[in-house]
Each structure stands twice: as C-alpha cells, then as structure tokens.
Amino acid sequence: MLLHLSTWAEIEGFLQRSETVVIPIGSNEQHGPTGLLGTDWLCPEIIAHEAEKQGDILVAPTFNIGMAQHHLDFPGTIALRPSTFMLAIGDWCRSLGHAGFEKLYFLNGHGGNVATIEAAFSELYAEASYAGRKRGFACKLKNWWDLKGVTALANSQFPTGHGSHATPSEIAVTQWAYPQAIKSANYAPQIAPTGPIREATDFRARYADGRMGSDPGQATPEKGGELVRTAAAALLEDVAAFGAEAAPA
Amino acid sequence: MLLHLSTWAEIEGFLQRSETVVIPIGSNEQHGPTGLLGTDWLCPEIIAHEAEKQGDILVAPTFNIGMAQHHLDFPGTIALRPSTFMLAIGDWCRSLGHAGFEKLYFLNGHGGNVATIEAAFSELYAEASYAGRKRGFACKLKNWWDLKGVTALANSQFPTGHGSHATPSEIAVTQWAYPQAIKSANYAPQIAPTGPIREATDFRARYADGRMGSDPGQATPEKGGELVRTAAAALLEDVAAFGAEAAPA
Amino acid sequence: MLLHLSTWAEIEGFLQRSETVVIPIGSNEQHGPTGLLGTDWLCPEIIAHEAEKQGDILVAPTFNIGMAQHHLDFPGTIALRPSTFMLAIGDWCRSLGHAGFEKLYFLNGHGGNVATIEAAFSELYAEASYAGRKRGFACKLKNWWDLKGVTALANSQFPTGHGSHATPSEIAVTQWAYPQAIKSANYAPQIAPTGPIREATDFRARYADGRMGSDPGQATPEKGGELVRTAAAALLEDVAAFGAEAAPA
C-alpha cells in the first residue's frame, strides 16, 4: 500500500495486520553533469514502490530533502540543516508512532544523511530515556545499497569508477525509472577525484562538476532495472525481519 | 521543468531566463472516509505539474508534510509542529535563495498550513531586517483554490456541501489524477458538521469520520479535470506576474 | 477585573465563576508620521479596559510586543521574531492554563500578528496532540476591528483612505484615550501607497513615511470614542459566547 493513496480507514485496517511502515528518505542535490537533482530521493522511492507491488508493505510518502549542505553551491540543491532535519524526522516518527506503528523503517538514498538520521533516532529515544518510559516504536535506517546483494551487483556492473557521489548505480536506477530524463555529457576526467566533504565553497572547489570518484557514463537503464529488482526483493525480506523482531521481555 | 528531473547545469541555465521557482506544498493527513491521505500535497503537485507541461516554469519537489496536528488521531496523518515546519521552510528558502532564485512561489494545498507558512516567511525576512540587509528573495503563498477562477468553478460544481476539509473539489482533483485510487463510502451524515479546530482528541470527538462541512460524494474525475485545467492556466499567469514584479528602487 | 491590579486570591475567586481571560495583544511599531508607536497594543488595551468597566471580565496585562520585523527600519519599533513570539505566547498560555483558565481570548491590535499567533496556538495544541491528551484550554484570536459592528462603523467614518497600516480608525482610538498625545503632520501623498510586506529595508523603500494605504488625517478623538464604545460592547458579547462554548462530548 502507498500510504498517500490510502484513506485513514485503510491504514487503520493495515495496522491490524502489521505495525511496520517503510519511509523512503533521501536528498535533493546536485549529482554531477548528468545525474538528476532528485536522484537520492528517487532511488529509495523507486525501490520501495517496486517492492510494494510485490509484497504487503506500507510505504509512506517520500522524505525528499535531507542533509546536503555541501552541495549548496550547485543550483537546484535544497538542504536542511542537520538540526532542522532531526526535528522533522522526529515529527514524522512521533506522528507514525502515535498512530500505532511500532517499527519505522527508513530506506535511505543519501550517504550524507546517515549521521543525522541516526542522531535523530537517538534524540527520539532520549526523550523517552530521560522520562524513564518506553519509546513505543523502534527506528531502523537502511541504505538501499546496503540491502542484500545490491553492492555485490553494483561492483560486478561497475568494477571501476563507481565512486561515492553521482555513482553509476544510482544514476542507472533513475534511468530505469525515468527513461525520458536520461542526460549525457562528456566527463573530464572520466573518473572524478575524491577527498573530504566540508562546506559548500570547499566542495565546489574540490569537485568541479559535482561528482566524487565516479564515472556515471557507465550507467544504463538495464543495469538500473537489475539493481531495482535485487533491492526490492531484499527490501521485502529486511522489512519482514524488522517487523518480526520482538521487544525484550 | 521539474527540478528533480533536471541536472544542476540545467538549473543554472534556467536561472539565466527566470529567477522564479514554484514549490507545491501541502500536508499528508486524513481526508475523511474516501479522501486520500496525500490529498493536500497531491493537489498542488498535480496542478503545478500540469502547468509545467504548458509553460516554461520550474517546479521544485513537493513539500509533502505540513501543519496537521489536529488530524493526528486518525492514522496515516504525518504532521510537523509549526516550529519544525517553519525551520524546514526556512531551509528550503535559504537553499533556493542561495542558488539565485529571487521569487519563491509556494502553491499550497492545505488551509491549515497558511498561518505557519506566513510566519515562516516573516522569520526569514526578520533575519534580514535585524541585520539591516536585503533578504535577496521574496516569498509568496497561494492556495490553489485561490487561483483565478477556481473557487467560482468549485462553487458552480458543488453549490452545497463543499465544506472546508475533505471537500469534493480536492477529492475530485485526486480522482482525475489517480483514477485507480478512487474510494467510496456511505456518508453519515451526508454533509459533515463544522466547528472549531483544536487539538487532535478534540478534533476526532467533533468530526467522527474526519470530514468538516463537506459531502465528498459529489466528486468526480471529470470535475477534477476541469478544476486542474482552470488552476493550471491561472497558475501560469500568477507565477508570471510574481516573476515580473520589480523590487522597490 | 484587571488581573494586574488583583491579588492571586481574587483570581482564585474569579475562577469560581468564569474560566475565561482576555489578553490584549498588539505590537509596538511605527505608525506613520502621526501615529503613536504604541498604537497596536494601546487599541486592544483601551477597548478591553473599557469593556472591563461594563462587564464582569478579567483582563490580563497587555502583550505589547509582536511581529513587526518589517517596521524595524523606523526607530521606536520593537519586534519579536515569529519564533520568539510563539514561544512567549506559549508560555503565557501555559501559565494561564495551569491556573485553571480554559478559554484564552486574545484581543489583537496588529494584522501582522495574526499568522504567528495562530501558529503559536497550533504549536500549543500540537504538544497535546502528539502526547495523545487534551490540551485543557482553548485559544481564540480576535482582531478588534473584526468585532461586530466595528468595521462597518469605520467604513462609514472613513469611506476612503482607511488603508491597512496607520489607519485613521486605530489612530482615532488612541486619540480618544490619549488626547495629550495627538500629533499632526502634512501627508504627502494624502493617501499612502500600498503593496507587499517583506523585510525592513524593502518596506521603508516602498512606504517612505511608514503608512500603507491610509490617510490618518481623518482621525478624531470623537470617532475614536465611537469605535471604542462599539468594540467594547461587542467584545463583552464575544467573550461571553466563547466562555459559553462547550467542549465536545
């Protein structure tokens, strides 16, 4: 079920059979000369929606803006400060927890989100810990490329030039889902440099076209389709395992 | 152009010819027994995307969660506290302003958002005012039903039972766009009661099935299509006027 | 009763017969060449204190600083950021609610306050909604010019040049109450221009003497007295109605 295409009564019904909800989460940020600005939120959305066609999971609307401050010098990037991001994640979780969901599964599409999302979970737990009570829900973060089989597949598809930002694997996923939005460019150099991530002016000075360590020219819609199918199947499994996990006595 | 299906370089190019961006904004909240939880963010997204097909505007990703605390006792609702909502709007605007956009046009789909969005704009302006500098961008909020011709059309389509929440007009818009997700129910009473909006428990006690003053049973996809076409045309005009507005000397 | 001229024991006594309190709220901000800086908090204070002489209502101290960031380039303006304003309103309401007041009636004197006050109310309700409990009090905002009969009277007094800031009606109210502080000036133009409200430098560039759309030269203490009497009577009625409103079963 897609939560946003359901009624509240249908969600009430779903809660009778499951207390788990999947939230695609990403970022809207530059992805080099050919990557879509939406890449990092489109990927988990594409995968979660594909999984939803195959299994009885509930998928929330996509949390489409994340921690992308370092990309702000490339237009089209929209970023939340970590502190804002944490508050927003907190309100999403409190809302879903209030409704009765006990397992909140975030399928993430942006490496730069990880630290802040984990900090947001701790903030939510801390609220309960100081008060000496149970939180009532558990949160889990999973990057789509960490789903079983996905990185292995990507490594076999792109043995060199995968890199860490504007990677051929994520671009392939969007090419499969949005073939009408496939872009091309000459990459110079073919494989982008890599290094540390700091403030936006530093980032643009280091990474002239926005890529980090990647050669996105290797992406094809077909490879994207393979990745999506692998990820969607693994997602169903992983969500089921999380949903089945029992609380301590 | 849809921002999330564009590259940063394409946005850089767009900024050469326009400094205006349209941001659909809404809420994910219960909409009565037959309305989709996504109704309030889907409507402005549907209208903005329709307009984008007809005119040279840039549409940002949809801001899909808003001020919906009063609906929290109906499952599926996801709400931001006003304070969180303001911070998030602030970061969206700062990001877009940083990129060079000078006119930020929010097409809103949820009446409950209006006060907080306006407060968020004032917070952004205040930041500049205390510092004695220009803000660099102007913000505008427009509810889709306030676009020229829309309310008149809705009044003619639904002379009674339009109401203020889970209205037949907004449900018609989603029916036109998502015909596969049309729901039905018996409404009792046919036209829902109305009254004040306070905390969630108060809300659910007053409005048993979530509707306020409305009879959504009148919605049809055809009426939705008429509304979308009227709104999309008016949006193009309104965005153009906002973009053309000059700053004071 | 004026709360600040009462003892806590007298308030305890008042609470035996009423759980409603009236809070005049406004702003301290420039009001053109002849309007008092205090206009927007003086008007609701004047009206509430006049009503208090005629009926058994309890009037709290005046909340005299509001959302006036756009006026900051005119000296004498004191403004709260919306986020600060919301926190302060929140603490006022929590304090009064803690004492047992269940109906908090804000009589407002500044249009620019409306969005932020409404957002503050929602923030307070949200606190209860996420916690799944009742808030314990209800908040109501009423602009003094929206009290029954007031706008109609102002329209008849000032058929042209009423405008929206530094209006002849609000200035008349202060002239009636503070005749020793009546100011005069030549207005050029007689009726000020109008337009959007943004940051302070933008505001001062658009509205050279601070007025928006108004000709305050039409104000007289007599007209002010008529407005105060009409507003005070309507206030008593409106407060009584709010106090009588029952919570849902």
Next chain:
Amino acid sequence: MLLHLSTWAEIEGFLQRSETVVIPIGSNEQHGPTGLLGTDWLCPEIIAHEAEKQGDILVAPTFNIGMAQHHLDFPGTIALRPSTFMLAIGDWCRSLGHAGFEKLYFLNGHGGNVATIEAAFSELYAEASYAGRKRGFACKLKNWWDLKGVTALANSQFPTGHGSHATPSEIAVTQWAYPQAIKSANYAPQIAPTGPIREATDFRARYADGRMGSDPGQATPEKGGELVRTAAAALLEDVAAFGAEAAPA
C-alpha cells in the same frame, strides 16, 4: 518621553541628542494576600514614568512578564521560561540597537529576573564575540531597590519584616500609584517564613500565602511616594552616567 506615545519621527529626533533608552522590566506574579499581581512590573514602570516627567529620558514600553516559574501554583501568575525570556529580551535589544540606541538600561522590578536577564545580555554579547565584531550597544541591569538611597530609605521605613517577596516597600509603591487598588488581609504569621526557591509545588508548600519573609501590612501610600521620589531622582542620575560612559579606545 514615553516611547509608545511618540511617533517614529520623534524617536529619530531623540536619537540626535541621546542614544540611551530605559526599559522597565518586571514580572506578573502573585505577591501574597494583598500585593497586586502586577507589582513587579508596575514598580519600575511607576518609577521610570515619574522620572520621565522630571528629566529628558526616553522610556520604552514595559516588559511585563518575567521569570516567575516558582509562583505558577498561585493563579494570576504569568511566567516565561528562562529560555523564552532570554530570546524575547534579545529581540527587544536587537530592535532597539538596530534603531541606533547604544545604551539599553533595564530598570528591573523582580529579583527572580536578574540571573536570566544577565544571561540574556551575555547571549547577545556572545553573538558578537563569536563573529569577532562589536555588539554596537551595551546593556545594563539595575534593580529599582538598588538605585542610590532606596534600600537605605526602605530599611528606615521597614526595619523589620521587609523580607524578599511581597515586601512592604514594593507594595507601598503600588499603593501610591494605584490607591484604588489597595487591599487588606490578616497576615498569619505577621512575618512570613523564608527559605529556598525551587519549583512551583515546592514553593507553595513552603510559603502558604505567597509571601517570603515579609510583613506587607506596614506599607502605606505615603511611604510609597517617598520611595518613588527617591528612586526617580536616582534613576535620572544613573541613566545619565550610563549614557555618558565612553567605549574603550
């Protein structure tokens, strides 16, 4: 001059001859069986307004709500959390500093405010210190009872039973200014107990009628008048000295 009864142009004129502004600040809180809830903001207002009649000082509107959390179990108390109070003081100061005031003199009427006001000043200075720039204005806090001669006079008027809350001196000041609101009660014991100040339930358990160490029965309007005259004269001197203080080279 009273700022709120002036126009912005008059303030612009005042700034030509002085960059100092006096802000009465206090609290609205229980003051025992006979003290007015407004005592702590009325006293500095009364004194500042009296001084304003005698010297060329500018008096801002009164900051009438302060740090009174410990009094919340007595109805009529309105309190700001320290964090809220600091933000509000910050915005007042930024507003006045933006207008060109370089010396912000807070005349305080509530001992419980002192720590938070000083912390608020440090927060304002810190903003400049981290940025490596000048703050542009200096803040000063003075309790009215610390004005030259006042405590000596109060000691001579009330050699025993002055206490620290609901004191005869502060009540005398309000009796002088608001003779129509003089209250009486039997005090038992005549001199109230004293001790620590903690949360509101602890406070009410320790101090049954709200007084701390005081016998307010000794207050008279005449003694209040003496206190006001002494304080007003000293205030003019102290404000002048603060205004004359030069910044370091």
Next chain:
Amino acid sequence: MLLHLSTWAEIEGFLQRSETVVIPIGSNEQHGPTGLLGTDWLCPEIIAHEAEKQGDILVAPTFNIGMAQHHLDFPGTIALRPSTFMLAIGDWCRSLGHAGFEKLYFLNGHGGNVATIEAAFSELYAEASYAGRKRGFACKLKNWWDLKGVTALANSQFPTGHGSHATPSEIAVTQWAYPQAIKSANYAPQIAPTGPIREATDFRARYADGRMGSDPGQATPEKGGELVRTAAAALLEDVAAFGAEAAPA
C-alpha cells in the same frame, strides 16, 4: 568517591547512603599572562577532589567549559553560549536526577557562570512547574570562594590587588596543585584596571593582558594549599548541610 573512577554498581551502592552529588563546574578561559587557561575549572576540581579524600562524598566529572564569551579574543578560551550552557547543565541534571540523586551541588569556579547556571536551574524547575509536578531534585550553586572562611583567608593573604579575574587566590590554588605549570611575567601595571564586561572585542580593548583588577604576582603554592584546605573542609560541611535539608511537607 570519584564518579568517573567508579562502576555503575558502586554508584547504585552509594545511592543507598546518600542522594547528593558534587559537580565541579568552571570555565576554560584566559587568565592573564600567568594564569592557566584551565584555572576556573581546575580550582573547583582540585578542591572537590581534596575534599573527597577526607569525606564520603561523590564527585562527578568536572564540567569544564562555561560562559566565557568575553574572553574569546584571547586564544585558548573555549566558551559556551548561555543558551547552550543551560541546555547542557539541564541534561547533566536530568541524567543525575534520573539516577536517583535528589541534591545536585555545583561547586563553581567562574563568576561569569553564575547567572547562566541559576537560569539553567530555573529552566529545570520551570519544566516541572508548568507540568504541575515535583522536580524530584534540588540544585545548589556555590562558588568555591564563597565557602566558609575562604574569602576571609584570601583577604588576609592578598589585602590589595586581589581583583576579580586572574586573581592571586585562584592562581595560587592551581600553583599548589600543578607546581610544574607555574608561570611568571612582568605585570604592567602591577594591578590591572577594572570596569564592565561586554563582548570580546570590548573586553580585550579594556584589559590588555586579560587581568581585571588583580596582581597575580602575589600567588604562591603555599597560599594555594591553605586555600584548598580551608575550602575542602568547608565544602564537606556545606554538602552535608545541603544533603540533610528536608523537602517541605
């Protein structure tokens, strides 16, 4: 017991016989040409650890960074904004209170901390007061120089040139504890000037070498030892008294 060298089970045991914990708190900031940057947190730590050898008290880790914004133009200073400081103190107290400590005794080494620490305590109490519940723990702030006998001793040791920052007494305490880190310099003038404390640039312009009113050249390790012994003995007494204090009935 030193908390950080204990196990949680040992703390559980300690709580069986005492609910009081001592927290040394200070600041890391410039202390003139010869004072250690750590002076203000080392002094309370030295005294508390000395007392711990002589009596059965529990000493928490040292809170080593405080409110030192005015010293930021001297390198080595590390400062928390008051708002940050308050939040951190709040979390320390909530943690210790959650564990069952009912008396939190802060031994402070920095005058500039006092206002903010007191405001932090009020913030903690306010949290309980608005909620209408008991806080569960009481907080006490004591400056080490306010412990019984300490200021009298310092006055006899340093009849002139004690001053208020980089004082010979605090430097003597660190000399006694860290003889390997005794520094020397020519002081010009021998006794430093004094005046107000504002932002960092103002502070450095007024106080060229960082001292305020002091002649630290009088410090010796022997005088420091006397101060430590006096303070440690008084601390044990004061902590015992605080621990023995009963809550109101």
Next chain:
Amino acid sequence: MLLHLSTWAEIEGFLQRSETVVIPIGSNEQHGPTGLLGTDWLCPEIIAHEAEKQGDILVAPTFNIGMAQHHLDFPGTIALRPSTFMLAIGDWCRSLGHAGFEKLYFLNGHGGNVATIEAAFSELYAEASYAGRKRGFACKLKNWWDLKGVTALANSQFPTGHGSHATPSEIAVTQWAYPQAIKSANYAPQIAPTGPIREATDFRARYADGRMGSDPGQATPEKGGELVRTAAAALLEDVAAFGAEAAPA
C-alpha cells in the same frame, strides 16, 4: 602542550607554528560491572596525553560527556541529548576557530558519539554554506580504536569476547592509567549478549549488567599499556597528516 595548563600567550605562540588542536571527546556512562563510568572519556584523554609527551601537539581539555541516552537506566551515566551535544560541539569549535585554529581533531572514545559528532560538524559547515562563505576551519573525527594498528593489536590480544561495549581493550587502557581503580566481578555469562540499541529501558532489559558482546575479564594493565603506546604513536602521525592537509585552491 596541554591547553588547560598553558597561558593564552603560550597558545598564541603555538599558533605561530601549528593551527591544529586535538580534543579528546567521550562519554561518561556505565561500562558493565567492572568498567569505569569514565572509560569512554578517559581512554582518549590517556592516549592524547601520552602522545603529547612525545610530540609537539596541543591537547584541549577533554569533552567528557556525550551521547549516552541508552545507558541512563544505569546510575552514574550522564548524557547529553544529541541536539544539546551538537550545540556544545558547535560552540567549542567556534571558539577554537575564532582563536585561529584551522584544524580541529576530535579523538573519540565512544561509538555512540559518532553520528552526533558528524552531524555537529555538518551543522557548522552548513552555517557557512548557506552564508556562501568559507568556514575557516576543518573538523575531523577519529575513534582511538581506528588509529593505525590499534584494532589489529586488540584483535590479537582479545581474539574472542571483545564485543562493542565495556570491551576488554578500553578497560585495559583505563587499568593501565588508573591501576588503583581496577575492579573485578564474576561475569554471567562470560561473554555478554549483543543486539540493537534503543531507549534506556529497552537497553537495560536486553543487557542486564550493561555489557554488549564483551568479556572484560581479559583486560590487564599490560595490554592497556600496549594499546596506549600504539595509539599514541599513531595519533601523532594522524594529527600531523591532518595538519599538513592543504585547502583546495
């Protein structure tokens, strides 16, 4: 150099030859039946102080409280909420950056800190990114067990039962530095269970004595000494490399 045992003038001197500062950072939290509550801040402090004896590095005071909300049900734990922790880290960094340090190296002793520290760095960078300016300093986080050679050594010392909390390696480090505080206990089971980390009540229910996956009984002071020597040497190298890293052109 130890910053807290230096004068500001000595730091000014150090800045002539290096712009790098090392900040030990950890947490004060339960470490099982035999681990010290201070383990996680003592370990990086021990290692950094050991390195400081061997190389010309500057070591700041230890940031001794971190993100430990999950341990709050074991007494002696002191935790900062992630949001508080981020603000405090921010103020430390701004202070040191203001002084001229361009490389801030955090040596971390607590895995639970990682996400929040990284989020804090991003918050600091974001401040600069939205403003379109350089941050002026770079931040680096290194866990002491990730220093070159340390984990390999620990694996050889403790091939089984190392675990992730209250590990024999961290306990060995504190045993080496604080032999007077070595504790013993019977562990049951010898190797503790492992699992997820959530709120405090959940944690204590899962991990009865506080350990996660570890058998701390294998710790000896000798092994601790080996770890410290390896880590200290690697720290000097790693700090030098970070200090030598050039900014992009």
